Amino acid sequence: MSLVALNSLRTKFLAAMLLTTLVAVMAAVVAMITYDxxxxxxxxxxxxxxxxxxLGQTAAPALEFDDRTLASENLNLLRLRPQIxxxxxxxxxxxQFASYRANTxxxxxxxxxxxDGxxxxxxSLAIFKPIxxxxxxxxxxxxxADYSLYDRMLGYTGIAAVAACVAMLIAYLISTMLRNVVxxxxxxxxxxxxEVEQKRDYSLRAIKSSEDEVGHLADSFNNMLAEIERRANDNRQATQALAQEVAERKRSEDEVVQLNTQLEERVAKRTQQLEAINQELTIARNDADNANHAKSEFLSRMSHELRTPLNAIxxxxxxxxxxKIASSPQQKSEFTQQILKAGRHLLALINEILDLAHVESGKLTLSIETVHVADVLAECQAIMEPxxxxxxxxxxxxxxxxxxxxxxxxxxxxxxxxxLSNAIKYNRQGGAVVVDVASLGQDRLRISVQDTGIGLQPTQVEGLFQAFNRLGQENGAVVGTGIGLVLTKRLVELMNGRIGVSSTPGIGTIFWVELPAAAPTASAVVESSYQVSTSVQQQETVVPTLLYIEDNPANLRLIQEILGFRTDLRLLSAPDGKLGLDLAFAHLPNVVLLDINLPGMNGFEIQKTLQADPRTAQIPVIALTANAMQxxxxxxxxxxxxxxxxxxINLEEFAAAIEAALDANPKHLPGPKNRSSAT
Incomplete structure (x- = not known):
């Protein structure tokens, strides 16, 4: 065996190891760098x-109201991003409206x-984007901002060179160790x-030194020497193997026929599945169409959500x-608290928008506190007695x-x-409504409302809390949407309470609400167990009446404070459209101030109902809403x-609209001297 041949094989082996390692390392590094x-x-x-x-979204209000300070404050927040x-x-x-420059x-x-672009x-990287x-x-x-692509590329190039050198060194060491083994x-x-070739001595055998591929090569070489003697046997075995192969092919053909049959069955089944999928896709497409329709309402709802706290602020x-409006220090402090409260609410809305959490769709935020039941009932009594x-x-x-x-x-x-509204509406002429409050122990109390109406059948009671169920009054005799009790039930359950009903046909109905109880306070004892409304109200003065239908407490309080300095105007309020219509028909106000987004019945439906009734058709209705799109x-x-x-609200525009409405409907209706008695 010549030394030249040995060196040649070893050189080729080493070159193959190093080249393979280099190519693999470089390919991996290049792929990693390119991807990164x-x-x-x-x-x-x-x-x-x-x-x-x-930044454009937060700067839009500043541009709209020409507030450079707000724009600069928004830009200064970029100091948290040192790359900018x-x-x-x-x-x-x-x-240029406002600008920002990093300190360093x-x-x-x-x-x-x-x-733009x-x-x-x-x-560096520059972006221009329209607002x-x-x-x-x-x-x-x-x-x-900084654009460190080339710096990263140079850094990766150095890493790649070091990695390649280390890999080549390791490959060289490994190949040196493997040369003797392989x-x-x-x-x-x-x-x-x-030696076999030179001496023609087929009795020689190669020494098997391992069990790997090289050992298998030695076995093969040794077996080759004995192959001549076994040639005849090999031919016979080859013939048998050929026959076995023919049989295997026949079995394979039979299996192919069977597989074709199964394939046809699978195709038929798959076709049915595809038809079902097509139906699902049709449903999904319809859902997508509905979603696209909902998108058109998103901006309007978002505008309303953002403008509501802005209204209070x-x-x-x-x-x-x-x-023009004097206010005491106590009122200024209270107004400031209202501004802070609305500002925090607005900040929470903005954070929810940025985090893409949800836009309060179908969710209600409650303020759980200790509520004196008698105070709530007194407020309800003042509203419902008329x-x-x-x-x-x-x-x-x-x-x-x-x-x-x-x-x-x-x-x-x-x-x-x-x-109470339902108890009056579904009562009989000359009937009564009895409200009661009872303790059910240390942790629960029950408020019940009993009427003397015609009562309900068991089938009516079963569907009472279903949407659009109007206590069985489907002939149009009683006005209502039929969702008030559904909303009532959801509100009670959100406050960890329960609501129920029992009714006897011909006698009346009792609705009861159970709520978690708080620690009781000292009771105010009166001479009689019930306060009974009288049929005649004391009239000390005659003032115009304004009815405000609004479900947001902060907005209602704002209007109360704005109109609180006008002793010549009586203010009534209602939290929803159903009660607002009842108050409108009962008090016939001079002006109706109306929110658009209301629970149960929206402002357009309320305005249409008022116009359709001869008693209220001439009453000016002013919309006051956060739906501000053109x-x-x-x-x-x-x-x-x-x-x-x-x-x-623009105070001057608001005052001018009220005055114009009063001028358009100058009739004066009797009303109580103290405006706070009707809220």
Missing amino acids: LNLYSESWISDMDTQAEL RSAAIYTARGV AGTDAPKLPGP VNVDGS LKNGEILGKVYIR IRPILSINEVAR LGFGDILVSD LGHQSGIRLMFPEDHGLNALADHMRVKQVMLNL REVERGLSAGFFRYLTKP
């Missing part, structure tokens, strides 16, 4: 584009905006083969800075036993007003609203 750089570029551009979008070197906000006319190595923003310039609201361009936002047995077989702020008197129905309320509930004050009031305003005016005011 692409991912870094895409993610960084996407991150900056999202940052520009968010500069930013700016431009008006729709290309004038920052560059000034350009005085004029550039074209992303521009990569060496180690849109309701399809209108308010301005542009500009962001310039190459030496092969050279031994080669030496035996040369700007409204109370106008009161505080107004020279309705009962109009129908000739007596309302009897219990004395104050000092019982308290753990609940939401406004929602408890809403529940009781709905139950198409909503046009829709409201086309529907016949006297004025369409949007939240936040």
Whole structure:
């Protein structure tokens, strides 16, 4: 065996090891670097584009109200992102509105905006993005940030070089150790083969030194030498193997026929599955169409959600800075608290939008506190007695036993007003409504409302809390949407309570509500166990009446404070459309102030009902809503609203609309001297 041949094989083995290692390492490193750089570029551009979008959304109110301070504050928040070197906000006319520059190595923003899009310039990235609201361009936002793609590429190149060198060194060491294990047995077989060729001595055998492929090669070489003697046997075995192969092919053909049959069955089954999938796709497409329709309502709902706290903030702020409306220090403190409360609510809404959590769809936030039941019933009594008197129905309320509930004050009031309204509506002429409060132990109390109506059949009771069920009054004799009890039940359950009903045909119905009890307070004892409404109200003065239908307590309080300085105006309020209509027909106010988004019945339905009734057709109805999009305003005016005011409230515009409505309907109706008696 020549030394040249040995060195050649070893050299080839070493070269193969090193080349394979180099190619594998370089391919892996290049793939990793390419993937990482692409991912870094895409993610960084996407991150900056999202940052520009968010900055544009937060800057839109500042542009709209020309508030450079707010815009600068929003830009200064970018200091939390050290990679951003500069930013700016431009008006729709290309004038720089506000700018930001990082403290270190920052560059000034350009005085004029550039074209929209992303521009990569060496180690920096610049973005111009329009600021849109309701399809209108308010301005542009500009962001310039670091773009470290090339620095990362240089760093990865160094890492790749080091990795390649280390891998080559390891491969060389491994190949050196493996040469004796792999190459030496092969050279031994080669030496035996040369000797057999020269001497024609087929009795020689190669030495088997391992059980790997090289050992198998030695076995094969040794077996080859004995193959000549076994040639005949091998031919016979080959013939038998051929016959066996023919049999196997026949069995395979039979299996193919069977598989074809099974395949046809599977195709038929798959066809049925595809038809079912097509049906599901049709359903999914319909759901997608519905979702697309819902998207068109999203902006309107979001505008309403954001403008509602803004209404309280700007409204109370106008009161505080107004020279025409005097306010005491205590009132200013209370107004400030209302502004802070609305501001925190607005901040929570913005955070929910940014986090994409949810936009409060179908969810209700309650304020659970200690509620004095007698106070709630007193408020309900002041509102419902005129309705009962109009129908000739007596309302009897219990004395104050000092019982308290753990609940939401406004929602408890809403529940009781709905139950009392139903008790009056479905009562008989000259009947009565009896309210009672009882303790069920230390942790529960029950409020019941009993009427003397015609009662309900068992089948009517079973479907009572179903949507659009109007206590069996399907002939149109009783006005109502039929969802009041459904909403009442949900409100009670959200306050960890229960609601139930028992009814006897011909005698009457009792609705009861159980709520968690709080610690009782000292009761105020009165001479009689019930306060019975009288049929004649004391009239000391005659003032115009304004009815405000609004379900948001902060907005109601704001209007109360705005009108609190007008002693010539009486204010009534209702938290939903059903009760609002009842109060409108009972009191015939001079002006109706109406929210649009109300539970059960929206503002357009209420306004249409008022116009259709001769008693209320001439009453001016003013819309006061957060639905401020132009198409909503046009829709409201086309529907016949006297004025369409949007939240936040403009005090001068609001006062002018009230005065115009009073001038349009100057009739004065009797009303109590103390406005606070009707809330």
